Amino acid sequence: MEPDSRYLGLLTSYAAGKRAEAIAALGEWTEDELEVQFALLHSLARTAQRCRTPILVPSTAALVEACAAQAHIEQLPLRAAVMLHADREGFEQARTTSCPGATWQCGDLFHGRMAEHLTELVLLQPNGPEFARRFYVGMALQAHSRGCFLDAQRWSLGGLQRFPKDGVLNLALGTATDSVAFLTPPPPSFRAVPTTAEVRQAAAVAYQRRHLWEEARRALERAVAAEPQLDEASLRLGRVLLRLEKNEAAREALEAALARSEDPQLRYLAHLFLGRIHEQAGRAQEAAADYRAALGIQPASQVATVALAHLRETQGETAEARNILERGLEQTREHFADPYWEYYAAIRSLRAETLFEALRREALQ
Numbered sequence: 436m437e438p439d440s441r442y443l444g445l446l447t448s449y450a451a452g453k454r455a456e457a458i459a460a461l462g463e464w465t466e467d468e469l470e471v472q473f474a475l476l477h478s479l480a481r482t483a484q485r486c487r488t489p490i491l492v493p494s495t496a497a498l499v500e501a502c503a504a505q506a507h508i509e510q511l512p513l514r515a516a517v518m519l520h521a522d523r524e525g526f527e528q529a530r531t532t533s534c535p536g537a538t539w540q541c542g543d544l545f546h547g548r549m550a551e552h553l554t555e556l557v558l559l560q561p562n563g564p565e566f567a568r569r570f571y572v573g574m575a576l577q578a579h580s581r582g583c584f585l586d587a588q589r590w591s592l593g594g595l596q597r598f599p600k601d602g603v604l605n606l607a608l609g610t611a612t613d614s615v616a617f618l619t620p621p622p623p624s625f626r627a628v629p630t631t632a633e634v635r636q637a638a639a640v641a642y643q644r645r646h647l648w649e650e651a652r653r654a655l656e657r658a659v660a661a662e663p664q665l666d667e668a669s670l671r672l673g674r675v676l677l678r679l680e681k682n683e684a685a686r687e688a689l690e691a692a693l694a695r696s697e698d699p700q701l702r703y704l705a706h707l708f709l710g711r712i713h714e715q716a717g718r719a720q721e722a723a724a725d726y727r728a729a730l731g732i733q734p735a736s737q738v739a740t741v742a743l744a745h746l747r748e749t750q751g752e753t754a755e756a757r758n759i760l761e762r763g764l765e766q767t768r769e770h771f772a773d774p775y776w777e778y779y780a781a782i783r784s785l786r787a788e789t790l791f792e793a794l795r796r797e798a799l800q
Contacts, residue, residue, distance in 0.1 A: 437479055437507070438472045450515035450799055454522065461523045466545050473552060476511075480556045483508045505559070513557045514566055514798040518791075520550035521574065528581075541583035547574070551593060558597075568598050570794060575607040576787035580780070584618070587611035591654075602662030607782065609654035609668070613675055614779045616647035651675045659688075666696035667784040670705055674778075682712050700774040700783060703732040707739055707775065714746055722746055735766040738775045 437443075442464075449457035485501035524546035528539045554570055557563040571594025578586035591608035598604060621644070622637035629637075652675045658668035669692035676685035689705045689712070696702055710725035726743040730736060740763030748756040774783075 438475045442469075442472045443511075446512040446515045446519065449519045450512040452799055454519075454795070457519055458522050458526055461519060461546075462526075469545075469549060473549060476513075476516075476553070476556055479504050480508060480559055483559055508556065508559050509561065511556075512798070513553060513560060513563075514794070517550050517553045517557060517566075517570060518795050518798045520546040520553065521570070521791075524550065525577070539581040539583065541578075541581070541586055543586070543589070550574075564597075566794065566797060568594060568601060568604075569790060571598070572601075572603050572607060572785070573787050573790040573794060575604065575611070576782060576785055576790065579607065579611055579614070579782065580787055582780070584611045584614040588615065600657070600661050602658045602660075602665050602668065603785065605654045605658035605661060606665055606668045606671070606785075609651045609658060609675070610671055610782055612647055612651040612654060613671065613678075616644050616651065616678070617779055619644050619647065645679070648675050648678050652679065664695070665784070666692045666698065666701055667782060669695075670701055670708075673705070674708055677708060677712060682715060686712050698783070699732050703729050703736070703739075703774060704778065706732070707736075707742070710739075710742060710746075714742075719746060719750060733773060735763075736773050736775065737763065738773060740766075 445457050445460055448460070482501050483505035485497070486505040524544050527544055527546065528541075550570075554567040557567050557570075560566075571590055575587045575590035575594065578584075578590055588608060588611045591604050591611060594604045595601065595608065619640070622640045652672065655668050655672035655675060658665055659672060662668070669688050673685045673688035673692065676682070676688060686709065689709050693702060693705045693709075696705070706725045706729040710722045710729065713719075713722035713725060723743060723746055726739050726746065729739040730743065733739065740759060744756040744759040744763070747753075747759060
């Protein structure tokens, strides 16, 4: 048996470019009804898989049936099915959020799970693995841009189960894990004489954050090893290594990103983080040079302005520190944007919506 003609009609409608109509119509189906359609598709796929291993097929008739199922699978608009359920997921996440001020509901909803299951069937189609890989990347990036960092981790890990050496998926995983660590509340302030329970709580929180940053480090190292041209992976690896107090390794990663990248905002962040490394090591001249380089790229940067002014104040240059802050205030009145404040909000070098638009175009027939 194959799926209901009404469900296949939805997929055909989406593939024909009637995206909004198909998304709305999909909402009229119950989860139980859609589970039946998926089960029918999955049964067809199991039959089709026997065509790839004819030596295990018990009879000629069974082989003919299996290869007919494979030909049918290749013709079904499965890419449209994946994108239709993914778009419905986004619609429901935007509609059902109940958090004040929030735009999206985070968490695993039904249509997202359906879209992920359907990628298993897309793998049976020509060029299906590449579509599936980019779909996982897109879902991870989309979750990250919505502030759903745990969802971004889950989508990255799901993709890495199928594509373990993919540089972009490892970048997405490392970035999401770094964000989770950053947003984990730090250990609380103690009284003069903390209790044993307070000390244990602080130790547990510190361990959790460090464990997350170690996981982020490993993912970003895999990203750099897989795709050295991913300059953002080197930048983020340097930042995570700095969090782990591995400053010389962080310096190497950041300098590697600077040596390759021509992206001004990435270069700004690399100089900013390098300045911090030099300052911590007592290399005031090098730190000042990097902070000034960051300001040369982003003159209105509050972070670089304050960092440079603080550095000068610690050197006894109080008047110069004041002048730096005053110039910074003048710049900030005209320009407020600072890439530093957007560091955890998104992966700069990749955009989820651009990727999704490409995937939707591939789903058209």
